Amino acid sequence: GEDVEQSLFLSVREGDSSVINCTYTDSSSTYLYWYKQEPGAGLQLLTYIFSNMDMKQDQRLTVLLNKKDKHLSLRIADTQTGDSAIYFCACSNDYKLSFGAGTTVTVRA
Amino acid sequence: DARVTQTPRHKVTEMGQEVTMRCQPILGHNTVFWYRQTMMQGLELLAYFRNRAPLDDSGMPKDRFSAEMPDATLATLKIQPSEPRDSAVYFCASGRSGSTDTQYFGPGTRLTVL
Numbered sequence: 651g652e653d654v655e656q657s658l659f660l661s662v663r664e665g666d667s668s669v670i671n672c673t674y675t676d677s678s679s680t681y682l683y684w685y686k687q688e689p690g691a692g693l694q695l696l697t698y699i700f701s702n703m704d705m706k707q708d709q710r711l712t713v714l715l716n717k718k719d720k721h722l723s724l725r726i727a728d729t730q731t732g733d734s735a736i737y738f739c740a741c742s743n744d745y746k747l748s749f750g751a752g753t754t755v756t757v758r759a
Numbered sequence: 760d761a762r763v764t765q766t767p768r769h770k771v772t773e774m775g776q777e778v779t780m781r782c783q784p785i786l787g788h789n790t791v792f793w794y795r796q797t798m799m800q801g802l803e804l805l806a807y808f809r810n811r812a813p814l815d816d817s818g819m820p821k822d823r824f825s826a827e828m829p830d831a832t833l834a835t836l837k838i839q840p841s842e843p844r845d846s847a848v849y850f851c852a853s854g855r856s857g858s859t860d861t862q863y864f865g866p867g868t869r870l871t872v873l
Contacts, residue, residue: 681860692763692850692864700859738802742860745790745809749802 656739656750662757668726670753672739677720679741684713684724687736687752696724696737731757761785763853763865771871777839780868783832784853791834792852792862793819793826802850808834809856841872 653675662668674682680701685693699706699713699722706713712725726733736752764783772778784791793805806826807815816826823845825837838845848869852862 683861685864692866693852695861695863698859698861745807745814745856745860746804747860747862751801 654739654741654748654750656737656753658751658753660753660755662729662755664729664731664757664759666729668724668729668733668755668757670724670726670737670739670755672722672724672750674720674722674739674741674748676741676743676748677717679743681742682713682715682722683740683742683747684711685738685740685749687738689735693738726755729755729757731759733757763851763863765849765851765865765868767868768866769869769871771873772841773873774842775840776872777837778841778845778870778872780836780849780851780870782834782836782851782853782865784834784851785863786832788853788855788863789831790854790856790862791828792854793834793836794850794852796848796850796867797846805836805849838870841870843872846870846872 655673683698684696686696687693710727714723734757736754738752739750740747766781789810791808795803805819808828811828828834848867850867851865854862
């Protein structure tokens with residue numbers, strides 16, 4: 651199946667930018683997603699990008715897609731304490747989503 | 760604000776007991792997914808329904824797990840008999856086929872089997 655890799659931890663100072671990286675193996679993925687999971691909650695869709703795009707911006711979030719390198723990143727500008735959570739990268743293949751293991755982002759004051 | 764709902768939110772049971780988890784997908788969505796999340800395995804897809812028909816349950820242990828959609832507003836996941844290794848958070852997600860493949864997740868059922 652699809653392999654999706656993410657680094658496990660990221661620590662960032664409040665007000666700085668966070669960059670979470672993801673690599674995947676299936677080049678036929680049509681859509682790629684970022685989900686956020688806060689403690690005790692389900693996965694919340696943050697944003698997604700169509701595979702023929704290379705960038706998408708949505709307020710403080712910027713998604714970059716390098717299809718050649720199969721690399722996806724999520725940049726969070728002006729990171730706040732409320733951004734502390736686990737962030738999952740996911741790729742679609744037909745109806746299935748393949749998820750990475752999640753990156754735990756800790757925002758320190 | 761349309762959301763996927765799941766009940767119960769928490770369940771503690773003893774080994775050997777039957778467990779039933781329920782999910783109400785977002786109105787108008789025709790795909791339903793069941794996932795299990797554990798620290799060791801991460802998110803695992805257990806079952807997938809489209810238009811109430813089960814299309815993929817290859818991720819589900821067949822001997823004890825069963826998933827059904829009695830109608831378009833209800834999906835169930837049943838474990839009988841439950842075992843301690845089934846302890847996990849079970850998520851339901853729904854979506855609309857033919858669009859962006861986006862799945863919207865419920866809050867999950869945290870299951871503890873003693």
